[in-house]
Amino acid sequence: MNQLKSQTGVWIANGNEAIGYAALHAGVDFFAHYPGSPVNGVEPHLKHLNTQHQRGIIFNDALNEHVAALSAMGASMAGARSMLVMKHVGLNIAADPLNYVGYSGVRGGMVIIVGTDPGANSSTGEEDVHWYAKQFNLPLFEPTHIQEIYDTVIDAFDLSESLEIPVMVFVTGLICHNTAPLKPLNAVPKTKQLGFVKDRAKYINVGNRAVVNHQRLLEKITRYGEQQQGATLYGSGQATTLCITRGNTHQHVLQALELLEEPYPYPEVIQIEIKTKKFNHTVLTNTTCPNCNHHFQANMKTTVFDCVKAEM
Structure with a gap:
């Protein structure tokens, strides 16, 4: 993030930096990723902020997106706030565990950041992975500008803890590398971990338990959709x-x-x-x-x- 800051508290930031600042101000405890453009700038910026503010965030530079997803899921199930970051093609690799994370749900907020790439400017293809949101039955948000990235990610953590399921945020390559004014929060919140609650019916998804948990997820996401305002x-x-x-x-x-x-x-x-x-x-x-x-x-x-x- 540009170190020039006006008296109004407005910074100049790109999309990756906005995500990093939002993670810091949302009180993220655990960060997992597999680096790939356009979102490969999130991790180094958040590491810098973590050192600067002595937040003690745990980072997992995972072997692949599947492993990153599992570690972030485990952290949130244990009550910590976690962020999972990958590019669009990586969502194919992470799809195995993410297909069923909504069944068990999470305790601490979990936000999944996916960098999409229309035009294939930094990828081997411009695969459209939006249909995964419907397959996972998870909320999906797509910010339209830098400030909205920051605000959306913070709100996504609160929504995740309210619904007890992960929330997805998709950002395009253009918005990730674009720069614009950003007005972040002034204070860095203290970490509040909710802790793990043993629940065999939720976390052992086999047979009828999986069917019951699936139905609960469908009802939950349907209710949430019905509560949203019109366009x-x-x-x-x-x-x-x-x-x-x-x-x-x-x-x-x-x-x-x-x-x-x-x-x-x-x-x-x-x-x-x-x-x-x-x-x-x-x-x-x-x-x-x-x-x-x-x-x-x-x-x-x-x-x-x-x-x-x-x-x-």
């Missing part, structure tokens, strides 16, 4: 075109609007239920839902355009 609509309530974004595609859309000389920021932000609004056109940027087209076509007069924007 946030930026713009006029009289608009005829709807552009649905997620993660870093939000920034691409804003850039496109700027090139089109459209006014932004918009004068109003409206909370709406999309299903009650009629639009002539809908643009989906990097949609993760294979049924989204059918869902939105039911409330449209014309065609849905599915646009996937690679990073430039």
Whole structure:
């Protein structure tokens, strides 16, 4: 992180540094990773912060993502807050243990950071691993800018402990290497470990126990989804075109609007239920839902355009 700090407490940071600062301020006790761009900068920055603030964070530079996932899961089951970091292709390796971590759940908050790579700028491919969130039945967040990375990661730890399951945060290569103002918390919290609670029914997932725990996870994630607010609509309530974004595609859309000389920021932000609004056109940027087209076509007069924007 840039050492120049203004009197307002604002720093200049990239996405990796924002994740490291969020881990520090969220009170992370255990950090496990297998290094890979675009998220290979998280570990060295957090190690620097750990030394600077004498936090005593335990680091596991794991043999692979599978081992890293198991160690982070164990730490959180024991009541410590853990962070697991890998790039998108590494999620394939970690998928074995992560497929079932929601069955047993965790005690201390566990946040899984995955660096995705649209455009394959630092990878052998641009595999889309978003479908793992649905397979794991875990919450997934995609920050749109540097400050939101920091805020999202901190909130993700609280949510993880509230739901007692890990929370996933995906960040693209562009946002990881981008720099922007960041206003972090001033204080570094003391570690609060919840401790391990022996529960054979939760932690021994065999036969009927696995089925029961699976059902509990499905009910939990469904309730959480139902409690979330509707989409946030930026713009006029009289608009005829709807552009649905997620993660870093939000920034691409804003850039496109700027090139089109459209006014932004918009004068109003409206909370709406999309299903009650009629639009002539809908643009989906990097949609993760294979049924989204059918869902939105039911409330449209014309065609849905599915646009996937690679990073430039």
